[in-house]
Amino acid sequence: MARVFNFSPGPSALPQAVLEKAASELVEYGASGQSVMEMSHRSKVYDNIIVQCEAMLREVMGIPDHYKVMFLQGGASLQFAMVPMNLMKTGKADYIVTGQFSGKAYDEAKKYGDVNLAATTKPETFSRIPSQEELQLRPDADYVHICFNNTIFGTKYFYYPDTGDVPLVADLSSCILSEPIDVSKFGLIYAGAQKNMAPAGLTVVIAREDLLRKDLPAYVPTMCNYAIMAENSSMYNTPPCYAIYVCKLVLEWVKSMGGLTAMQAHNQKKAAVLYDYLDQSKLFSNPVSKESRSMMNVTFRAESDEINDRFVKETSAAGMANLKGHRSVGGMRASIYNAMPIEGVEKVVAFMKQFEG
Numbered sequence: 001m002a003r004v005f006n007f008s009p010g011p012s013a014l015p016q017a018v019l020e021k022a023a024s025e026l027v028e029y030g031a032s033g034q035s036v037m038e039m040s041h042r043s044k045v046y047d048n049i050i051v052q053c054e055a056m057l058r059e060v061m062g063i064p065d066h067y068k069v070m071f072l073q074g075g076a077s078l079q080f081a082m083v084p085m086n087l088m089k090t091g092k093a094d095y096i097v098t099g100q101f102s103g104k105a106y107d108e109a110k111k112y113g114d115v116n117l118a119a120t121t122k123p124e125t126f127s128r129i130p131s132q133e134e135l136q137l138r139p140d141a142d143y144v145h146i147c148f149n150n151t152i153f154g155t156k157y158f159y160y161p162d163t164g165d166v167p168l169v170a171d172l173s174s175c176i177l178s179e180p181i182d183v184s185k186f187g188l189i190y191a192g193a194q195k196n197m198a199p200a201g202l203t204v205v206i207a208r209e210d211l212l213r214k215d216l217p218a219y220v221p222t223m224c225n226y227a228i229m230a231e232n233s234s235m236y237n238t239p240p241c242y243a244i245y246v247c248k249l250v251l252e253w254v255k256s257m258g259g260l261t262a263m264q265a266h267n268q269k270k271a272a273v274l275y276d277y278l279d280q281s282k283l284f285s286n287p288v289s290k291e292s293r294s295m296m297n298v299t300f301r302a303e304s305d306e307i308n309d310r311f312v313k314e315t316s317a318a319g320m321a322n323l324k325g326h327r328s329v330g331g332m333r334a335s336i337y338n339a340m341p342i343e344g345v346e347k348v349v350a351f352m353k354q355f356e357g
């Protein structure tokens, strides 16, 4: 069967060129006589891979030298706990809840200290991102947590919240590498890699050096201590070796495509194809405020579940997979990360036109 256009929210499509390169090196990597999956993470050849992966990430994202890069496991969800365990120095943090994952991060943080809900758009079904003026931030909080792109509700920030001297912590799981980001605006960034970077199993953390400390409460597992992970260059234990290798290939691909500025232009173009159609459609609509629309996850729906189900079924049969919306919100969602070519988006829109009749 031919490869489909895969609109999965995560794990998600990887660039075809990356898959082909990985396939060509699957059994024997270079002259090593081994697969990357089989080699010691302490070997010279593997060390070269992880070092290059970090160097590529620094180059592509423009990560300043005073930030540490960590390749961890446990998914973005473990970061919901690691962030408060490591960064709650005085036990106070502010959370902006704009969707399911920032809600989970907020609930998890409450286990560790005094957590303030600085803003939420829950009463508006998370259909927009709050403005700076709406944020009730505390100047003495240890950090402010946001989710930069909401995978389920299809919203994104178009500004960096001004948190003064309080470090801004952001979940970039579903938008990392999709556009240039000013890393210096953040104290810490984390992302599950399975959408725009690599296969599942890898979580990337980028943290300002001065925020990392070893003197954490005794209950904090060693594996959850950023300072120890960073000091050991993500090699305290066995890292997710193969996912890091694929991440390196993805970063090389991003660079060869023109880097994050080119990715942003490509992603804006793709998203516009969908939103332009949705804005004039009589059958389908997008529930998100125009100023908060995600470039990565485009949500839409027709008025009945029966029509939505039929659309998902028919698109799937026509080679457009995983257009079903998240189970908590229903409808449809096209996740159009970097690896989705514009042809995939055009095919969905052509199908919508025909479906609408």
Ligand code: PMP
Pocket (backbone or CB within 6 Å): 009, 010, 074, 075, 076, 077, 078, 101, 147, 149, 150, 151, 152, 171, 172, 173, 174, 192, 193
């Ligand atoms: N944050 C966001 C924005 C996500 O989209 C997801 C996963 N879909 C998560 C966190 C949770 O990630 P993981 O499954 O890696 O724990």
